[in-house]
Amino acid sequence: MNDGKRRKNLLAVCYVIVLTLCVPLACFYIWLLSVFPIPYEQIAEQADTFGEGVLTILLFFLPVAVYWMTVLVLGILNIIRSFQICRAKDAAGCVNGMLIHKYGLVIFFGINFCVLALCYFVMTFGVLVGTRGLAIFAAPVLLPWLIAMMGFSVFAAWLALLPGAFYGIQVIRLSRKEKKISTGAAMWHGLLQFVFLADVLDAMYLAVRKWHRGRKSSVVIGILYILLAAGTVWLVIKMRTL
Numbered sequence: 001m002n003d004g005k006r007r008k009n010l011l012a013v014c015y016v017i018v019l020t021l022c023v024p025l026a027c028f029y030i031w032l033l034s035v036f037p038i039p040y041e042q043i044a045e046q047a048d049t050f051g052e053g054v055l056t057i058l059l060f061f062l063p064v065a066v067y068w069m070t071v072l073v074l075g076i077l078n079i080i081r082s083f084q085i086c087r088a089k090d091a092a093g094c095v096n097g098m099l100i101h102k103y104g105l106v107i108f109f110g111i112n113f114c115v116l117a118l119c120y121f122v123m124t125f126g127v128l129v130g131t132r133g134l135a136i137f138a139a140p141v142l143l144p145w146l147i148a149m150m151g152f153s154v155f156a157a158w159l160a161l162l163p164g165a166f167y168g169i170q171v172i173r174l175s176r177k178e179k180k181i182s183t184g185a186a187m188w189h190g191l192l193q194f195v196f197l198a199d200v201l202d203a204m205y206l207a208v209r210k211w212h213r214g215r216k217s218s219v220v221i222g223i224l225y226i227l228l229a230a231g232t233v234w235l236v237i238k239m240r241t242l
Contacts, residue, residue, distance in 0.1 A: 008090075011081050012097045012167070015074040016104035019160060022067075023111050029063060071160075078163035086170035091178075094170040095207050099214045101164025102203040103221050109157065109196070110228065116153050120146070161199060168193035171206050180210045200225070 085093040123146065169190055176186045192202040204221065207214040
């Protein structure tokens with residue numbers, strides 16, 4: 001029985017693990033390139049049909065492309081799996097899959113937010129301070145690109161929550177069939193499944209209140225949310241006093 005449950009949730013667990021390793025793998029890859037740089041010039045001289053620029057792009061982005069292709073395939077397989085579990089009317093399987101995605105990716109989204117916040121802080125205030133205010137004259141040119149980069153970062157992070165959102169949709173569908181929630185509530189919960197932060201709290205509500213599952217893990221995630229909120233408030237206050 002336990003082996004069946006493990007196999008049922010294996011795709012969800014793999015997706016969470018691979019995504020959570022995103023930043024550590026990126027750091028390791030950058031370190032690896034610094035220690036063992038790719039000899040682009042030598043390779044370009046030996047390959048008559050390829051230019052150095054093309055080889056540079058291919059060699060640098062190949063591991064990155066393989067990683068994100070793996071994430072994409074796992075994400076699609078998880079979405080398909082969620083429909084299969086729902087079709088089998090396995091409410092426990094859907095709830096477990098939803099909680100693995102929602103709770104398991106809290107670390108990923110926390111690290112992702114910190115890294116992106118630090119990067120954009122350096123790209124804005126850091127550059128402004130480093131150039132002693134001269135960078136402000138380039139703002140009309142750089143600002144649209146910066147906004148586009150931030151928008152792409154948010155959209156890419158949002159795509160990461162889609163597999164878990166589909167598990168949440170299956171839980172909502174089963175909850176509606178079991179008359180645990182109304183049609184209007186189902187629509188509201190369905191919307192929340194695609195909203196940052198709110199999706200985790202909504203999954204917590206559905207699992208604990210409607211299906212009486214995941215109480216212990218929900219307590220842990222609730223405490224973590226409180227600590228993250230307190231840390232964010234403290235960080236904002238510290239930045240204002242600088």
